[in-house]
Amino acid sequence: MNQVVVKYFALLLVCLLSAGVNNSGIAQTPVGTVLNTDKLKSYVAYFNAIDTETVKNYVPNDQAIEWLSQNVPLFECPDTTIEKIYYYRWWTFRKHLKQTPDGFVFTEFITPVNHGGKYNTISSALGHHIYEGRWLNHPEYINDYINFWLYVDKKTPKPHLHAFSSWLQNAIYNYYLVKHDKTFIEKNLLELNADYRLWEQEKQLPDGKFWQFDVRDAMEESISGGRKIQNVRPTINSYMYGNAEAMVKMAELVGNDTLKERYQQKAQQLKSTVRDYLWNDTASFFEVRHPDARFANAREAIGFIPWYFNLPEDKKKYAKQWDQITDTTGFCAPWGLTTAERRHPTFRTHGSGHGCEWDGPVWPFATTQTLKGLSNLLTNYKNKGNMSADVFYDELHKYARSHQKKGLPYLGEYQDEKTGYWLKGDNPRSSYYNHSSFADLVISDLIGLKPRADDVVEIYPLIPKGKWDWFCLDKVMYHGRMLTILWDKNGDKYGKGKGLRIFADGKEIYSGKDLKHVTAKM
DSSP states (O other), X not given: OOHHHHHHHHHHHHHHHTTTBOTTSOBOSOOOSSOOSHHHHHHHHHHHHXXXXXXXXXXXXXXXXXXXXXXXXXXXXXXXXXXXXXHHHHHHHHHTEEEETXXXXXXXXXXXXXXXXXXXXXXXXXXXXXXXXXXXXXXXXXXXXXXXXXXXXXXXXXXXXXXSOOOHHHHHHHHHHHHOOHHHHHHHHHHHHHHXXXXXXXXXXXXXXXXXXGGGGTOOSOSSOOTTXXXXXXXXXXXXXXXXXXXXXXXXXXXXXXHHHHHHHHHHHHHXXXXXXXXXXXXXXXXXXXXXXXXXXXXXGGGGHHHHTTOSOSOHHHHGGGGGGGXXXXXXXXXXXXXXXXXXXXXXXXXXXXXXOOSSSBOHHHHHHHHHHHHHHHHHOSOOTTOOHHHHHHHHHHHHHTOEETTEEOOOSOBOXXXXXXXXXXXXXXXXXXXXXXXXXXXXXXXXXXXXXXXXXXXXXXXXXXXXXXXXXXXXXXXXXXXXXXXXXXXXXXXXXXXXXXXETXXXXXXXXXXXOEEEEO
């Protein structure tokens, strides 16, 4: 028998024998209302068995089951590809958790890299880390991580927070919508204001537009950009819009009317900038503009980022852009959504594998942003064009399926769009690349738990009609309550009755026969 298989079953046996206790024999955090941790333990035992674990951080593999059982929502569904990668992504996420003298931080690369800051931290995927980490049951990890970037990093000899564009303020507000910790916002609001103003000093033009080098968007070697070209890009302008909108909400939360009014003006100006300056009506696409004001004349995945922040107006002409993700000459490829349109004459011409090319290969970073934008289009807009839950589901499933290398679960930097080959090959730095999110897309977009400021649970599932007969998302800590969301078409899977049900701390707060957009008061 294969040694990996033997190791897997041995670890699984240990997991089953130790179910319900931690290494000290103390009972673990209670399981959810409906699900237990058996499935999580089985997956983790398998992931551990195929892993060499060349790097160990705060939670080594032999403690992964205990930590994940205490921290992540439980999930099961009929799509075993999505289900497996849901747990795989949590398993890889905890690999990057470090305990430092300055608190907990998350890394991007599992091995040290020259461009890393203190503790090998990198800010390029900071927004993804916070969106993903907001669903951890215990907030200390993300609280410490945000504290590191706001207060510790700037005191280092070479601060790294502004080494890459960021939607930090937006991510922190969306973190608040899950944890509902007003004191955390009160503590950090003025520092977030100072951070925003620093971006204005560094990257804002006199007319209010923001510019950025493609490499500082973490998107080097792009078709439209350049490492030394000060382009006006949909990335940073959308990020700063999202940050300004978040500052409005946070200022309102703490009663700072001056700050609220200031950021309302900033947000409106940036919305106009993206709409009036970056929309190429000829291409029906949001595009980069060069310093001489010429359009780059290249459709790139960054053109979908405005929808990540619900920035575009709800009009048919903007929704038409989304047709490009189902077009095989656009962004649709066998292994995922490309970072540039496949029809472009310079698509994949920058020398694959010799750097970090964003001229076409599939990047999980961009896939995450595009799928979040598509989810927002489908849930918040009337004009959806030809997009539907089927399109979202198919692309999310493709994204999950792409997490493989030589037939085993894997997460790397970027992939060949036709073959799925990870273009960094066996380079150790590429393994477990923490540069995107996945669990958040399952929780907040596929299942559709939409965090809100009030004590209302809103569900807007993007599961195509008739696709699943059942699913359960359990042990979700939301506003201090433990949520369970389940769908049981026939009522014989979970024994709770037919249809859609929502529980808060085990008490049913909603039941209905259809899988649809619903709200329920906690």
